[in-house]
Amino acid sequence: MTASGTFGYGVEFADFVNLEEIGGIIVKGTTLHAREGNDYPRMVETASGMLNCVGLQNKGVDYFCEHIYPEIKDIKTNMIVNVSGSSLEDYAACAARVNELEHIPAIELNISCPNVKQGGMAFGVTTEGAAAVVRAVREVYDKTLIVKLSPNVTSISDIALAVEDAGADAVSLINTLMGMVIDIEKRKPVLSIATGGMSGPAVKPVAVRCVWQVAKAVNIPVVGLGGIMNANDAIEFFLAGASAIEIGTANFIDPAVTVKVAQGIDDWLDRHGCKSVGEIVGQLNA
Amino acid sequence: MKKYVKDLSVKAVEVPHEAYVLLKLTDREPLPECVPGQFVEVKVEGSPQTFLRRPISINYVDREKNELWLLIKKVGEGTHKLAELKVGDTLNLVFPLGNGFSPAGRQGEKVLLVGGGVGVAPLLDYGKYLKEHGAEPVFLLGARSKSDLLEQELFNAIAPVYVTTEDGSEGEKGFVTQHSLLKKETFDRISVCGPKPMMVSVARYAKATGTPCEVSLENMMACGLGACLCCVEKTVKGNVCVCKEGPVFDINDLTWEM
Numbered sequence: 001m002t003a004s005g006t007f008g009y010g011v012e013f014a015d016f017v018n019l020e021e022i023g024g025i026i027v028k029g030t031t032l033h034a035r036e037g038n039d040y041p042r043m044v045e046t047a048s049g050m051l052n053c054v055g056l057q058n059k060g061v062d063y064f065c066e067h068i069y070p071e072i073k074d075i076k077t078n079m080i081v082n083v084s085g086s087s088l089e090d091y092a093a094c095a096a097r098v099n100e101l102e103h104i105p106a107i108e109l110n111i112s113c114p115n116v117k118q119g120g121m122a123f124g125v126t127t128e129g130a131a132a133v134v135r136a137v138r139e140v141y142d143k144t145l146i147v148k149l150s151p152n153v154t155s156i157s158d159i160a161l162a163v164e165d166a167g168a169d170a171v172s173l174i175n176t177l178m179g180m181v182i183d184i185e186k187r188k189p190v191l192s193i194a195t196g197g198m199s200g201p202a203v204k205p206v207a208v209r210c211v212w213q214v215a216k217a218v219n220i221p222v223v224g225l226g227g228i229m230n231a232n233d234a235i236e237f238f239l240a241g242a243s244a245i246e247i248g249t250a251n252f253i254d255p256a257v258t259v260k261v262a263q264g265i266d267d268w269l270d271r272h273g274c275k276s277v278g279e280i281v282g283q284l285n286a
Numbered sequence: 287m288k289k290y291v292k293d294l295s296v297k298a299v300e301v302p303h304e305a306y307v308l309l310k311l312t313d314r315e316p317l318p319e320c321v322p323g324q325f326v327e328v329k330v331e332g333s334p335q336t337f338l339r340r341p342i343s344i345n346y347v348d349r350e351k352n353e354l355w356l357l358i359k360k361v362g363e364g365t366h367k368l369a370e371l372k373v374g375d376t377l378n379l380v381f382p383l384g385n386g387f388s389p390a391g392r393q394g395e396k397v398l399l400v401g402g403g404v405g406v407a408p409l410l411d412y413g414k415y416l417k418e419h420g421a422e423p424v425f426l427l428g429a430r431s432k433s434d435l436l437e438q439e440l441f442n443a444i445a446p447v448y449v450t451t452e453d454g455s456e457g458e459k460g461f462v463t464q465h466s467l468l469k470k471e472t473f474d475r476i477s478v479c480g481p482k483p484m485m486v487s488v489a490r491y492a493k494a495t496g497t498p499c500e501v502s503l504e505n506m507m508a509c510g511l512g513a514c515l516c517c518v519e520k521t522v523k524g525n526v527c528v529c530k531e532g533p534v535f536d537i538n539d540l541t542w543e544m
Contacts, residue, residue, distance in 0.1 A: 008513035012530075015289040028515075036525050043508050043516035045338050050508060054515045057525055200337060252338060252509040253329065255291055255380060 002258060003225050003248030004029055004082035004108060004148075005054065009072050016255040021262065024078035026108050026246065027068075031084050032094040034060035035116075039192040044181045049200025049227070050249060051179050053191045055116050056084055061097045073103035082148070084110040088136040096140040106143055109133065109168075112150030112175035114197045124150040124175075127162035138167035146223060149173040149214070151203075156210050157217035164218045172223035172246060173214060174207045199249040201227040208240045215241020215282055229257070231264025241282040289383065289511070290318050293376040297353060302436050306404065307369040308345070309356045311377060317354055320344060320382030321389075322412035323477075323502060323534050326356065327510040328368065329378040336364035339380065341507045341529070343408040343479070346440075357436060359404035383510045384533045387412045387477050388500060390419035397421050398473040398497075400462055400488050402428040402480025406436055408502060409479060413444045424448070424473070426465055428484065432456035463487045473497055477534075486544070489537040493544045499537045503528045 001024035010025040037057025085091035111124035123129040147163045151174040176197025181190045207226025215222045224242030229250045250257045294311035327339035345355040399409045416423040423445040429435045432455035441447045448467045449457025478488045479502040492499030505528040507517040512530030520541045
């Protein structure tokens with residue numbers, strides 16, 4: 001699948017890949033009301049990665065339903081909406097609206113955005129907050145509910161257990177790691193809100209570790225993401241316990257990377273005599 | 287306009303000045319359709335600090351020779367690495383990106399093309415296009431010093447060129463907005479590419495004289511495709527992506543103080 005915020009609504013990449021070869025497209029974070037996002041600069045590069053503080057810029061769920069959904073609903077892949085909010089009511093109202101859309105089989109609940117002042121990650125860093133959002137959404141949303149977890153916590157397994165208990169069908173991890181870059185000449189942070197979410201291959205070992213811990217703790221499927229650039233990276237996540245993966249920042253480097261990774265996974269499975277990814281999920285040697 | 291990700295080969299490397307490099311790229315197939323003012327995202331190999339692609343404006347497209355030119359200023363590690371490319375090397379491009387400059391208008395339209403520093407790059411292709419479409423482009427190019435003036439003979443071959451340098455070593459001394467041409471002549475419209483302070487002062491001149499004006503922005507970018515929403519510029523329509531909605535904007539759509 002493609003990670004939210006890195007692949008637009010899919011159509012931006014249609015010149016480069018056959019979208020229907022991708023398992024799922026998780027569209028840009030969507031909130032109940034339109035958001036302008038944070039001021040520029042919103043992005044800074046770092047060694048083997050980048051930081052962003054976009055701040056969930058989007059036109060709101062009504063605009064999505066009326067203007068974007070009709071454009072993407074017939075793409076034959078799993079179009080998944082990433083839902084975010086700043087209050088329990090907002091999350092639930094946004095999810096309820098998406099629940100009405102026939103061709104959206106799942107939502108990814110973003111309780112881990114580090115770039116918005118209210119809500120976002122605030123919910124995702126405590127077991128109580130995470131469970132409360134999931135319960136509120138579960139009441140109004142009856143399709144597949146994936147919950148995206150933050151690595152910026154003491155115990156990501158505890159959060160995962162809490163959202164499982166509250167009714168999540170799957171968890172995806174990791175969202176970005178909170179970071180900061182300083183311009184030493186100006187003696188100022190580079191990003192407009194000082195901090196941002198770090199992504200790219202630099203965060204991959206953290207992500208693999210989180211997936212490994214969470215997969216051991218919960219009984220629901222784990223979707224792994226964080227710095228996957230190629231098929232070998234993806235295989236690491238499967239071995240750590242992920243049963244699906246998302247590709248994010250790599251889309252910025254190679255807009256056709258998704259289908260290349262999918263092909264590379266198939267090739268690896270062939271070389272190792274495996275028929276499906278399912279055979280290697282969590283299959284680390286002792 | 288269809289976008290591509292392609293490996294182009296380096297056909298020539300020219301060094302107009304120690305701080306710049308001109309890469310002439312080609313492909314076995316005819317180069318894709320693109321319009322002046324669009325840009326490419328270049329993948330930089332062998333530079334661990336350069337994770338993202340580098341957005342570079344298209345300097346010139348020579349359809350007869352099937353060449354696409356990139357005029358690059360050596361700024362950071364990525365652009366220095368690009369300057370090390372040799373003839374025969376390949377360079378991976380995602381292109382063509384962005385909206386480009388306005389299409390040619392009526393015959394004889396007088397268009398002032400203002401460039402500063404390496405910002406002159408896309409104006410070469412645009413000037414040629416305007417000339418071919420019956421417009422009357424005029425170049426006004428600014429630089430720090432004579433040695434920073436780039437591709438002068440190529441600009442001269444297309445249309446009249448007026449120059450300012452900050453040290454007075456070529457043309458009139460000062461900034462582009464101080465050039466006597468602006469006191470003597472009027473234009474139907476203006477297109478600008480260069481450092482932001484220069485673009486702001488040209489935009490002020492345009493506003494004061496009631497001349498339509500567009501500017502080409504170069505905000506920091508990641509994807510180049512309108513997906514990541516990192517390179518946004520504040521406009522009257524809210525935050526929009528410079529890579530997709532731009533890089534060329536009508537100054538009336540921007541929220542600059544003018």
